[in-house]
Amino acid sequence: MYQDYFGLREMPFSLTPDTQFFFxxxxxxxxxxxxxxxxxxxxxxxxxxxxxxxxxxxxxxxxxxxxxxxxxxxxxxxxxxxxxxxxxxxxxxxxxxxxxxxxxxxxxxxxxxxxxxxxxxxxxxxxxxxxxxxxxxxxxxxxxxxxxxxxxxxxxxxxxxxxxxxxxxxxxxxxxxxxxxxxxxxxxxGTIDRRTLADYLDFRLQSAGYRGRSLFTRGAVRLMHRASGGIPRLINVLAHKALLVSFGQGRSMVGRAQVARAVKDTTESRRLGRWLSVTPFGWTPWLAVSLLLVGVGLWWYGGTP
Structure with missing residues (x-):
């Protein structure tokens, strides 16, 4: 799969409980x-x-x-x-x-x-x-x-x-x-908090042989935490799928859009983070609506004599 592409010895987000990956x-x-x-x-x-x-x-x-x-x-x-x-x-x-x-x-x-x-x-x-x-x-x-x-x-x-x-x-x-x-x-x-998630992802990757810079962008980490609720098993599923998407697209990093694809493909993460459903542009609905309202407000006040 993506092991050679990202320089990995083994799969970093396997669901097998391997003590090598104990964070x-x-x-x-x-x-x-x-x-x-x-x-x-x-x-x-x-x-x-x-x-x-x-x-x-x-x-x-x-x-x-x-x-x-x-x-x-x-x-x-x-x-x-x-x-x-x-x-x-x-x-x-x-x-x-x-x-x-x-x-x-x-x-x-x-x-x-x-x-x-x-x-x-x-x-x-x-x-x-x-x-x-x-x-x-x-x-x-x-x-x-x-x-x-x-x-x-x-x-x-x-x-x-x-x-x-x-x-x-x-x-x-x-x-x-x-x-x-x-x-x-x-x-x-307990679950993994958002501030710790980036370290968790890096640790799993490094334990699997990765030696480069962080593969997941900040936006990707934020979305992954919201969609997974910080549950390690769901994090592993989403990270694995997001890496697959990035590999398929020929990208060197995993961004928010790739995690969004993984979320859409994962039933349990959709249930936990259904309010995070992503638009084709990678925006969440509340963000898209907010930007629309801001735009309307600027037009209204800007066009009022």
Whole structure:
């Protein structure tokens, strides 16, 4: 596509959550540092909530990559597990041999013995659940019971829950109030503000091998932020499409007109920024109307004797 044209080693705005492209914004850095601090102090439950597309999975992978060898991590990308499947998964991840016909109490005893042994080796076990809002209620309760396993001084299992805002509704259920009380840290993952967006775009491009000046003009950045609402996933989609348009037109930079084409081609960005629908001249309707009114006013006053 446009990789060779713009001097890139790889696609800079891929939707794959690659830690190479983790942008260390102030908001994301604060959330990551809080979670790392909480895990190093052996806290119980940690909750991270963010809207769709705000980078929860990428943050999750960055978190897993940032934990040292003293941590043993288990990552659950698909939360649709039964309680027995959850226990079996945890047993497998921490090295407990199990079989389908093993009684539930025996499996739990084996898990506990293994967690105690790991604690004696100064190793901490962290279970990370992505898309936690979709986890069945019975499985959430089983997860809470697993965190009851502890020594006199610390928890044997720490849990990080990442989910969409619906996770708050799930945890507000009266039958899950015991779990909610165990959430020690709760963080919200925000969007990218307009002042930071240009740095975000430059960082992604440079991480993909680009070494030139900024490819996106100020007008392009402003329109992209309005149309995306600062959501990283939408930003990536729009930036990718805008680069395609610039490549197709033989341009060396991405301007407002190219971003406008990308916005028109992206349903979700049109929904967020429908008031930004762009005219053939690259103007937004309110700007076109404003200029028309100014022109009429000048003509009226200029022509009045």
């Amino acid at each position: 260390d914004s102030a908001a994301h850095r604060a959330v990551l540092n809080t979670v790392l601090l909480a895990l190093r102090h052996s806290e119980g439950f940690i909750k991270i909530v963010g809207e769709v597309g705000t980078g929860k999975t990428l943050l999750c992978r960055k978190l897993l990559a940032s934990l040292g060898p003293e941590f043993l991590t288990a990552y659950i990308p698909n939360p649709y597990l039964t309680p027995d499947e959850l226990k079996g998964f945890l047993a497998q991840e921490i090295g407990v041999p199990s079989s389908p016909d093993m009684p539930a109490y025996q499996l739990l005893n084996e898990i506990y013995a293994r967690l105690v042994a790991l604690a004696a080796e100064k190793r901490r076990v962290v279970l990370v659940v992505d898309e936690a809002q979709a986890m069945p209620r019975e499985t959430i309760e089983a997860l809470r019971l697993l965190t009851n396993l502890e020594t006199e001084k610390s928890k044997l299992l720490q849990v990080v829950l990442l989910g969409q805002p619906e996770l708050e509704d799930v945890l507000n259920r009266s039958d899950l109030r015991q779990l909610k009380q165990r959430i020690v840290f709760s963080e919200t993952l």
